Amino acid sequence: MTSNETAVTPSGGEHDVITKDRVVIRFAGDSGDGMQLTGDRFTSETATFGNDLSTLPNFPAEIRAPAGTLPGVSSFQLHFANYDILTPGDRPDVLVAMNPAALKANIGDLPHGAVLIVNTDEFTKRNLTKVGYEQSPLEDDSLADFQVHEVAMATLTRGALEETGLSKKDAERAKNMFALGLLSWMYHRPHEGTERFLREKFARRPELAEANILAFRAGHAYGETTEAFAVTYEVAPAKLEPGTYRQITGNTAMAYGLVAAGQTTGLPVFLGSYPITPASDILHELSKHKAFGVTTFQAEDEIAGVGAALGASFGGALGVTTTSGPGISLKSETIGLAVALELPLLVIDVQRGGPSTGLPTKTEQADLLQAMYGRNGEAPLPIIAPRSPGDCFHAAVEAAAISVRYRTPVIVLSDGALANGSEPWKVPDASTLESVDPEFATEPNAPDGSGEFWPYLRDSETLARPWAIPGTPGLEHRVGGLEKADGRGSISYDPDNHDRMVRLREAKIDGIEVPDLTVEDPSGEADVLVLGWGSTYGPIVAGARRVRNLGHKIATAHLRHLNPMPANLGEVLASYRTVLVPEMNLGQLALLLRGKYLVDAKSYTKVSGLPFKAEELQDVFLDYLTGTHPNTTGTSTDATAGTNGSGNGASLGVQA
Amino acid sequence: MSTDLGLPSIGGGLDLVPTTDAKQTAKDYTSDQEVRWCPGCGDYAVLAAVRQFLPTLGIKRENTVFVSGIGCSSRFPYYLNTYGMHSIHGRAPTIATGLAVSRPDLSVWVVTGDGDSLSIGGNHLIHALRRNVNLKILLFNNRIYGLTKGQYSPTSEVGKVTKSTPMGSLDHPFNPISLALGAEASFVGRALDSDRKGLTEVLGAAAAHRGSALVEIFQDCPIFNDGSFDLLRKPETKDQRLVPVRHGEPITFGPEDDTFAVVQRGFRLEVVKAADVDPVEIMVHDARNHELAFALSRLSDQDLNHTVTGIFRNVDRTTYDDAARAQVQQAKDNNPNADLQALLNGRDTWTIAG
Numbered sequence A: 001m002t003s004n005e006t007a008v009t010p011s012g013g014e015h016d017v018i019t020k021d022r023v024v025i026r027f028a029g030d031s032g033d034g035m036q037l038t039g040d041r042f043t044s045e046t047a048t049f050g051n052d053l054s055t056l057p058n059f060p061a062e063i064r065a066p067a068g069t070l071p072g073v074s075s076f077q078l079h080f081a082n083y084d085i086l087t088p089g090d091r092p093d094v095l096v097a098m099n100p101a102a103l104k105a106n107i108g109d110l111p112h113g114a115v116l117i118v119n120t121d122e123f124t125k126r127n128l129t130k131v132g133y134e135q136s137p138l139e140d141d142s143l144a145d146f147q148v149h150e151v152a153m154a155t156l157t158r159g160a161l162e163e164t165g166l167s168k169k170d171a172e173r174a175k176n177m178f179a180l181g182l183l184s185w186m187y188h189r190p191h192e193g194t195e196r197f198l199r200e201k202f203a204r205r206p207e208l209a210e211a212n213i214l215a216f217r218a219g220h221a222y223g224e225t226t227e228a229f230a231v232t233y234e235v236a237p238a239k240l241e242p243g244t245y246r247q248i249t250g251n252t253a254m255a256y257g258l259v260a261a262g263q264t265t266g267l268p269v270f271l272g273s274y275p276i277t278p279a280s281d282i283l284h285e286l287s288k289h290k291a292f293g294v295t296t297f298q299a300e301d302e303i304a305g306v307g308a309a310l311g312a313s314f315g316g317a318l319g320v321t322t323t324s325g326p327g328i329s330l331k332s333e334t335i336g337l338a339v340a341l342e343l344p345l346l347v348i349d350v351q352r353g354g355p356s357t358g359l360p361t362k363t364e365q366a367d368l369l370q371a372m373y374g375r376n377g378e379a380p381l382p383i384i385a386p387r388s389p390g391d392c393f394h395a396a397v398e399a400a401a402i403s404v405r406y407r408t409p410v411i412v413l414s415d416g417a418l419a420n421g422s423e424p425w426k427v428p429d430a431s432t433l434e435s436v437d438p439e440f441a442t443e444p445n446a447p448d449g450s451g452e453f454w455p456y457l458r459d460s461e462t463l464a465r466p467w468a469i470p471g472t473p474g475l476e477h478r479v480g481g482l483e484k485a486d487g488r489g490s491i492s493y494d495p496d497n498h499d500r501m502v503r504l505r506e507a508k509i510d511g512i513e514v515p516d517l518t519v520e521d522p523s524g525e526a527d528v529l530v531l532g533w534g535s536t537y538g539p540i541v542a543g544a545r546r547v548r549n550l551g552h553k554i555a556t557a558h559l560r561h562l563n564p565m566p567a568n569l570g571e572v573l574a575s576y577r578t579v580l581v582p583e584m585n586l587g588q589l590a591l592l593l594r595g596k597y598l599v600d601a602k603s604y605t606k607v608s609g610l611p612f613k614a615e616e617l618q619d620v621f622l623d624y625l626t627g628t629h630p631n632t633t634g635t636s637t638d639a640t641a642g643t644n645g646s647g648n649g650a651s652l653g654v655q656a
Numbered sequence B: 001m002s003t004d005l006g007l008p009s010i011g012g013g014l015d016l017v018p019t020t021d022a023k024q025t026a027k028d029y030t031s032d033q034e035v036r037w038c039p040g041c042g043d044y045a046v047l048a049a050v051r052q053f054l055p056t057l058g059i060k061r062e063n064t065v066f067v068s069g070i071g072c073s074s075r076f077p078y079y080l081n082t083y084g085m086h087s088i089h090g091r092a093p094t095i096a097t098g099l100a101v102s103r104p105d106l107s108v109w110v111v112t113g114d115g116d117s118l119s120i121g122g123n124h125l126i127h128a129l130r131r132n133v134n135l136k137i138l139l140f141n142n143r144i145y146g147l148t149k150g151q152y153s154p155t156s157e158v159g160k161v162t163k164s165t166p167m168g169s170l171d172h173p174f175n176p177i178s179l180a181l182g183a184e185a186s187f188v189g190r191a192l193d194s195d196r197k198g199l200t201e202v203l204g205a206a207a208a209h210r211g212s213a214l215v216e217i218f219q220d221c222p223i224f225n226d227g228s229f230d231l232l233r234k235p236e237t238k239d240q241r242l243v244p245v246r247h248g249e250p251i252t253f254g255p256e257d258d259t260f261a262v263v264q265r266g267f268r269l270e271v272v273k274a275a276d277v278d279p280v281e282i283m284v285h286d287a288r289n290h291e292l293a294f295a296l297s298r299l300s301d302q303d304l305n306h307t308v309t310g311i312f313r314n315v316d317r318t319t320y321d322d323a324a325r326a327q328v329q330q331a332k333d334n335n336p337n338a339d340l341q342a343l344l345n346g347r348d349t350w351t352i353a354g
C-alpha cells in the first residue's frame, strides 16, 4: 500500500498530512455496536467528498448474536480512492476494532504496517476469555507488526456526554459515533451530512441526536488535540466521468429501477413479496414510493407473493416479486405458470449462500442454474444479472422492458454483495430512459375473420402473444397452466401442438434481442479471456488491471444477459486460447458455456460467502498467463481452484 | 406503533364494477368449451346455477373474472365466457388477491375444491379471508380427491377407505365453516349443489358483500364419493337434518307438523323439538354475531347430523384492497408532483465537471 503514497506534506500544524491514492478502512465490532451505521455514514461522507468508493458490509444472520463473541462480529469495509475503483478492497489499511472479538476475527486480514485502532474499554479479562485470548494482545507483542492506537472510546464518550444527563449505558452506546468522528478527522471527511443525518434519525428524541453529535465531535477533537495520532491522510476526489453522482446500494438501485420501470412502461407497479434476507430492503424501499403508483403487498408466504404479482399482471399491472434463493425454490411453480401464461412478471433474486437456509447474510452466485432450469418442463425465461450496485437500476428497467415486450417472466440475478454494497452512482437522466408501450389488445384478432379473440396468436416478429386485460369487451378468454392450442389458446392435448408450443416458447426467448458482448483487451493481443457475470465484475476487472500493469495481456468480458446469451458469444469464446470463468459457485456458467458452445472453459470457483478479492484473481490470472496453473495445458477436466489453491495470493508473491 | 388509517367506508361488493343495461342471459356467459365433468357430477348443477345467476348482477361481462386452482371444479372458468385463469394447485386466492387489489373495477371469483383450498392451499385461504380482499371464494366440497382418482381429502370423515387409505383414513377433517370463521372471514355461507334457490341466494349475498366471501358448496362426486350428501337430499332424512338459517329469523326446521328448533344450552346450541320449548327460547339468527355463527357451524360433526345452510356470517369490515388503494391515493395526494428524477437524485449528490 505504501507504494500508493505520492507525497508527504507537513501540514504546518501538529499533524502531518499524507496524501494517498486509495485507502481501505474496516470498522468491526459487536452486532450491537452499530458498525453498519458507522460504515454507512463514513461512506456518505466519502461520497459527498467526491472519492470513488466501494463497500462490503459483513454481518451475522442473527439479529443479536451473543455479545462479545466471534459469531457476533459485524464489520463494514470501505475502499475509497482518487480514481475509479472496482472492489471493496482486499486488505484493510485501517482496522477499527471495538472489542476483542472484532480484533480476533479481523486481524488475519491486515497487512503488515496497517493502522489498528482499538477500543481498550472492551478488553476486559472476561471479554478476552470469551474469544480465547489468554492474555490481552495489547499487552504482548503479537501486534508488533501494526501501528496500534489504543483509545478508551467508551470512557471518552462517557466523559464527553457527562453534561447530557444520559445514563452511563446510554452514553456509551454513542461510542461508534466517537469512532466515526475520529476517523472522519483522520481522513478529512466533511461533517455536515452526518450531523444532519443524526438530527433526522433522532428527530423524535432530540437528546439522543445531540448526544450522538457530541460523541462524533468528541472523536474528532480527540484526534485533533491529542498527540496520539501523528498524521492525517488526504485522498483527493476521484476524476470520474462528468455528471451528477450519489451514493447508492444495490437494493435501493433495484427499487428505484422498479419505480422507473412503472414510468417507462406506463404500468402501475405491483410488488408481491415476503420478507427474506438480503432482499427485504427492496420491499421496504418500494413501500415508500406509493406516490408513483406503486402498490406493495406483503404476502403470507413466498408463493403468495409471486401469485399476487402474477394476478396483478393478468390485470394489466407490472407484477414484481423480490426474494432470495429459498424463495425462488418456493416460487418455481408459479414462475412456470407465468411461462405458460406468457404474461409479464419480474422476479428479483438477491442470491445468498445456499443450499437451503445456507448463509442468509453472505453472498453467492449459485442460483444461476436454478434460474435457468429450476422449473418443471421446458420453461425458458430471460435472465439478466447486474454487475454493480448502481447497475441494479438499469437491470430492473431493462428486465421490465423485455418482460412487457415479450410477455414473459424475467429473472434478475442480484446478490448479497450488490444488494448491500454501495458505490458512487452516476444518476441517470430519467428523461432518456427508453419507454415501452405495453400495447394491450383491444380488438378481436382471429385470422379466420370469425371475430373471435385468439389469445395465443403470436406477433410474427417477437413471437409475443397479445395481452388482453379484463375489462376489455369482446376479448374475454381463459388462460391457464394446461397446454394451449397454438393460436386459438383453448386446451389442447394434441402431441404435435405440444411439440410446437414447447419450441415456440423456446424460440421466443432465444429470439430476444440482446446486445453483443464487448471484450476489453487494451493490447488487442490477449489469448486468455476472463468471462464473468454479475457481481464479480469489480474484482475481475481490478485483477485484470493489475496483471496488465505487470506487463501481461489479458482480455475480459462480462455477461449481463445469461439467457439468451449474446449472439456473438460463441465467436468470442472461440477466439481465445483459454477462457477462464471465475464464479462464486462451483462452475455453473462454465457448465452452460461448455454445453452450449463446446468450449473448454476453465473455472475458478469460490463459495466462501465473500466476494473475490482483486489480489486473489490477479494470482489466478497470472497462473493462467504464465502457464503455471496445473490445468492450463491439461485435459478437458474442469480446472477448479479451491480457496486453498492458487487463490490465496501467495503463489507468485506478486503484489500490486 | 400503529397509526390511524382513516379507512375508506364500506360499500357493496360490486360498487366499482361497471354496469350494463343490456339484457344478459345464461347463454352469454357460456363459453364454447365442451363441459367435461363425469356424468352426474354435482359441478354441472353449480355451473348451471352460476350461469343463470351472473346475468342478474347487471355488471359488464368483461369485468367478471374467475380464477381457479387445480382439481375437477377448477375447470370451471373454461366453461364461462368471462375472463378466467385456471392456475396452479392451491394458489388461486393469491392470484385473485393481486388482481382484486390492482383492479377495483372487476368482480373477482375464486373456484376451488376441498383439496385445493384446504390442503395444499390452506395457507392462502385463511390469509385471503383475514385480509378481507374483495373476492368471492366458491369452495366445492365433495370430501374427496376426484381429479387424482379418489384419495381422501381434508374434509373426508375419519376412517374413510380410499385408494390411499385402504385401512381407513386417520386424520381428523376440517370443518370449512368453522375454519373460515376462525380466519376472521367477514362473509361465510353454505349451500347444496342441487339447491338452486338456496345457492343463488347465498351467491347473491356474497356478490353484494364488499370483502372476502367464502361459500361452501356441498357437491356430489358420484364417481369417487357417491351419495356423500344423500342424507341432506333424500326426502326421508333431509327435513330432520337441513337447518336453513336466515338473518333475523328464528332458527327452526323440519316438517310443519314436527318442527325442530335451535336453542342455546350453556355455551352451545342444541336442537330440540319446537313444541317442547317456549318460543322465546328459540335462537334468532344474527349474521353479525360471530359467536353464534361459530356455534352454528358446530351443530354437527362429520356426520351431517344437523347441517346449517344459508349465511352464517355477514359483517362489514374495511377491505384490504380498498385500504391498499387508499394508501396509494393518499401518497399521491401528499406528493402530487412525484418526480422520478428527484427520487433518483436523492438528497446528497455531487457533480463532477467535464
Ligand code: SF4
Pocket (backbone or CB within 6 Å): B036, B037, B038, B040, B041, B042, B043, B072, B073, B142, B146, B147, B220, B221, B222, B223, B224
Ligand atoms: S371425479 Fe367426481 S368431482 Fe370429478 S368430475 Fe367426476 S364426478 Fe365430478
